[in-house]
Amino acid sequence: MMMENIEIKESINYKNKISELKLDFPEGVVLLPNSIDSATDASQLMFDAEYDTVQKLLKSKGIEVNALSKDGGFPKIVNQSFEWAGPLILFTSKLISENPEIITTTISTITNYLINKLRGVPKGDNSVNLKITTETQSGKFKKIEYKGPVEGMKDLADVVKSVHEEND
Amino acid sequence: MKKTIENFLPTFKKIIVESERHCYITRNRDVQKEAIEKIKKLLADITELKKQSISQKDEDSANLLLSADCVANALISELKMYGFLKNGEPSKAWCSLIDAEDLINASLRAYNLPGFNQEGYARKLIYIEHVVFPPQTFTSPSMVWGKTDCSICKQEYGKCMHIAGEAYMGEFCIEIVQEIKQFLSLSLVSHPADKRRVLTSISEGNEGLARDYMTWKIYKDEKFSELQKNKPKDK
Numbered sequence: 001m002m003m004e005n006i007e008i009k010e011s012i013n014y015k016n017k018i019s020e021l022k023l024d025f026p027e028g029v030v031l032l033p034n035s036i037d038s039a040t041d042a043s044q045l046m047f048d049a050e051y052d053t054v055q056k057l058l059k060s061k062g063i064e065v066n067a068l069s070k071d072g073g074f075p076k077i078v079n080q081s082f083e084w085a086g087p088l089i090l091f092t093s094k095l096i097s098e099n100p101e102i103i104t105t106t107i108s109t110i111t112n113y114l115i116n117k118l119r120g121v122p123k124g125d126n127s128v129n130l131k132i133t134t135e136t137q138s139g140k141f142k143k144i145e146y147k148g149p150v151e152g153m154k155d156l157a158d159v160v161k162s163v164h165e166e167n168d
Numbered sequence: 169m170k171k172t173i174e175n176f177l178p179t180f181k182k183i184i185v186e187s188e189r190h191c192y193i194t195r196n197r198d199v200q201k202e203a204i205e206k207i208k209k210l211l212a213d214i215t216e217l218k219k220q221s222i223s224q225k226d227e228d229s230a231n232l233l234l235s236a237d238c239v240a241n242a243l244i245s246e247l248k249m250y251g252f253l254k255n256g257e258p259s260k261a262w263c264s265l266i267d268a269e270d271l272i273n274a275s276l277r278a279y280n281l282p283g284f285n286q287e288g289y290a291r292k293l294i295y296i297e298h299v300v301f302p303p304q305t306f307t308s309p310s311m312v313w314g315k316t317d318c319s320i321c322k323q324e325y326g327k328c329m330h331i332a333g334e335a336y337m338g339e340f341c342i343e344i345v346q347e348i349k350q351f352l353s354l355s356l357v358s359h360p361a362d363k364r365r366v367l368t369s370i371s372e373g374n375e376g377l378a379r380d381y382m383t384w385k386i387y388k389d390e391k392f393s394e395l396q397k398n399k400p401k402d403k
Contacts, residue, residue: 046312053332060329060331075314076316077311077312079308080310080365081361083359116277119276120269120273120287
């Protein structure tokens with residue numbers, strides 16, 4: 001399903017995937033490497049460069065957030081193109097039921113940071129690539145990918161919430 | 169400190185506005201050099217005031233002065249750009265322009281300076297990029313980083329609360345790379361993170377000639393000739 005700048009698709013069950021990779025499932029808002037979908041071993045995982053920054057941003061707003069981790073940590077892959085690419089952000093149903101505003105708070109924190117960071121950049125050139133996965137009411141996982149200018153992120157939280165509400 | 173800053177800002181604005189009057193290609197070289205010297209004196213005042221702010225732990229003033237420092241340096245870079253263009257050094261001029269763009273963007277992150285349109289100035293520099301210079305082809309490396317540290321607290325970047333690019337007590341946080349584990353690729357892109365990474369030349373045939381991407385002039389590529397000389401002969 002496509003809306004302007006937003007693509008929604010089925011995704012893998014991340015709870016199962018993390019267990020298959022013999023890693024612990026983090027509490028709170030979970031940050032995952034974008035490479036997790038295709039990884040067959042934890043040694044293949046690499047975080048996108050911005051995951052540390054995203055984790056700090058969310059923590060500074062009092063949001064409980066944890067990145068997938070292992071002893072020795074994960075290396076970071078850095079593509080020095082202009083596009084700001086965030087880590088994969090995961091919301092579980094349990095987290096959303098405990099904190100219904102978590103999706104809005106998380107996305108607005110990242111959006112406000114990017115608005116300030118990209119202020120001098122012409123509107124046509126600022127580009128954000130953010131992937132969010134949410135557990136639906138029926139226990140499936142769906143991935144919402146946003147690719148576009150930071151100004152277009154204003155509807156993203158509502159889209160993620162409505163995907164979470166799905167019960168098919 | 170607030171009173172000192174309030175007294176400083178009109179002086180800052182006056183010098184900046186005067187300098188902006190000389191940010192045109194038509195201005196005389198000596199006039200532009202004088203403008204650079206005036207801004208450098210202003211920078212010395214900014215540095216001193218920032219030291220005082222930091223010693224008084226006045227983060228608001230320190231970040232305001234950091235922003236002012238960036239604006240002043242952006243103007244110097246723009247003025248230098250005109251000098252390089254007049255000297256027939258367009259590649260250096262391009263780098264000076266990108267320095268100016270980076271500096272004005274940094275000033276926006278550090279502090280909104282009252283009475284100064286930082287976003288407007290950033291837009292002006294983008295116009296110069298597209299009107300004065302030919303379209304560029306950029307390169308963008310992809311690599312795997314290991315350990316990175318925070319420039320503010322020197323801890324491992326992932327373990328502190330400082331955010332790269334943000335201003336703290338008059339200083340920008342930088343994520344310092346301590347280990348590059350792997351170089352993955354080099355791509356040609358239209359929107360790079362660093363616009364200084366431009367293609368500088370393209371080869372012209374097999375005779376050791378190259379064309380400068382900025383000037384479009386053909387020249388003898390000494391490096392290419394050297395490579396050809398040392399090339400293993402085909403069996």
